Amino acid sequence: MKLLKREVWSESHPRLRAFLHRFRDSNFTEQETGLIESTRPLVHCEPVGALVRHQRDLEARPWIVASGWACYARTLGTRGRQIFRFILPGDTIGLAAGPFAHGDVEVVALTELALIDASRVKEAAWNRSDEHPNIRNVCKFEQERHEQSLLASVVRLGRLTSLQRTADLLLELHHRSAQAGLIVDGSFQIPITQFQLGEALGLSLVHLNRTLQTLRHQGLLTLAAGVAVIDPGGLEQLLQTLDADP
Numbered sequence: 346m347k348l349l350k351r352e353v354w355s356e357s358h359p360r361l362r363a364f365l366h367r368f369r370d371s372n373f374t375e376q377e378t379g380l381i382e383s384t385r386p387l388v389h390c391e392p393v394g395a396l397v398r399h400q401r402d403l404e405a406r407p408w409i410v411a412s413g414w415a416c417y418a419r420t421l422g423t424r425g426r427q428i429f430r431f432i433l434p435g436d437t438i439g440l441a442a443g444p445f446a447h448g449d450v451e452v453v454a455l456t457e458l459a460l461i462d463a464s465r466v467k468e469a470a471w472n473r474s475d476e477h478p479n480i481r482n483v484c485k486f487e488q489e490r491h492e493q494s495l496l497a498s499v500v501r502l503g504r505l506t507s508l509q510r511t512a513d514l515l516l517e518l519h520h521r522s523a524q525a526g527l528i529v530d531g532s533f534q535i536p537i538t539q540f541q542l543g544e545a546l547g548l549s550l551v552h553l554n555r556t557l558q559t560l561r562h563q564g565l566l567t568l569a570a571g572v573a574v575i576d577p578g579g580l581e582q583l584l585q586t587l588d589a590d591p
Contacts, residue, residue, distance in 0.1 A: 358385055360411040360461060363435025366526035368486075371479045380469055380477070384409065387462035397438065397452040397460070404447070407439035407467040413458035414536055417445045418544070428545035430494045431455075431518065431537070435525035440467050441487035444495045455537050502547045505584075507556045510546045512580040515566065519575055536571040 358365070361381065373381065388411065391397055397415060398405040415432040430445065432438060438452055440463055469477040470484045497517070501510050522533035535542075543553040560566040565583065567574040 358382065360385060360388065360459065361409065363411075363433075363525040363527060364409050364437070367435045367524050368483055371483060373479050374477075377469075377477050377480050380465060380480070384461050384463060384465060389460045389462060391454045391458040391460065393454055393457055395454040395458070397454060397458070398450075400449055400451045402447065405439045405452075407463040408437065408460040409440075409463045409466070410434050410436045410438065411459040411461050413454065413456040415452055415454050415456075415458055416541070416545070417450050418453055419449055420451065426544050427547075428541065429498055430491065431545065433518075433521055433525060434527065437463060437483075437487055439463075440470070441484040441491065443488035443491040445491050455541060498545075507546070507548055507552060508559060509584055509586075510548070511542075511553070511556050511560065512565070512583045514542070514546060515560075515573070515575050516577060516580050516584075519573075519577060532572050532574045534571060535568065535573045 361384075365381075389408075391413075397408070400419065410432060412434050414434075415438070417429045417432065418426050419429070420426045429450065432452070438460070439446065444450075466480060467484075470480045494517075497513070501513050505513060518535060519528075519533055522528055527533055539553050539557070540550050542548075543550055546553065548556065557566065557568065560580075561568070563579070565576045565579045
């Protein structure tokens with residue numbers, strides 16, 4: 346299937362647009378295209394704060410995120426919550442194996458979510474036949490991204506200063522938004538609270554607010570009403586410094 350046809354297909358299926366943009370080079374066969382297209386009506390909505398998957402769920406329904414943000418996290422009782430990875434439109438949930446597939450990791454809706462049931466896609470991917478090789482590659486890619494994300498989170502929390510942690514996460518979210526075709530006039534959505542950002546960065550609300558203000562004053566970040574514009578080159582340069590945490 347040519348790229349032009351893929352773009353037309355994406356525009357005619359807005360609920361799958363971000364997912365199709367992420368995997369626009371996957372060269373799905375007509376059979377695979379039909380399988381993905383068949384998921385369009387299978388939409389499920391979740392409100393803010395809903396648990397899409399509970400901790401210790403051994404098996405959960407797989408989803409394609411049509412719209413909204415969620416996260417992989419672990420609740421630590423009275424000590425709060427650690428967010429491991431944000432889930433953006435176009436991402437999949439429960440479609441791949443890996444560190445976020447099961448056990449001690451919950452999936453929480455951070456905004457209103459529209460989810461597409463991907464059970465048929467998962468069944469095709471895990472089928473041992475060679476009928477859907479590109480869909481199987483999508484699952485492999487998702488597993489690799491999750492593993493890379495977890496390693497990045499360990500480095501971010503263990504070795505980076507507060508400014509570097511925030512810069513690193515902003516660059517990740519910008520890159521992933523671009524992959525899903527979600528950059529508009531250089532801006533992208535971060536429709537979550539500073540408290541939730543702090544849960545991902547291991548920073549208190551006060552510390553994170555001060556860090557964001559520093560990035561604003563340095564001209565590296567504009568963030569208002571959940572819409573962000575960043576200076577990627579400036580943030581990359583910040584990550585190269587090894588100064589002590591201010």
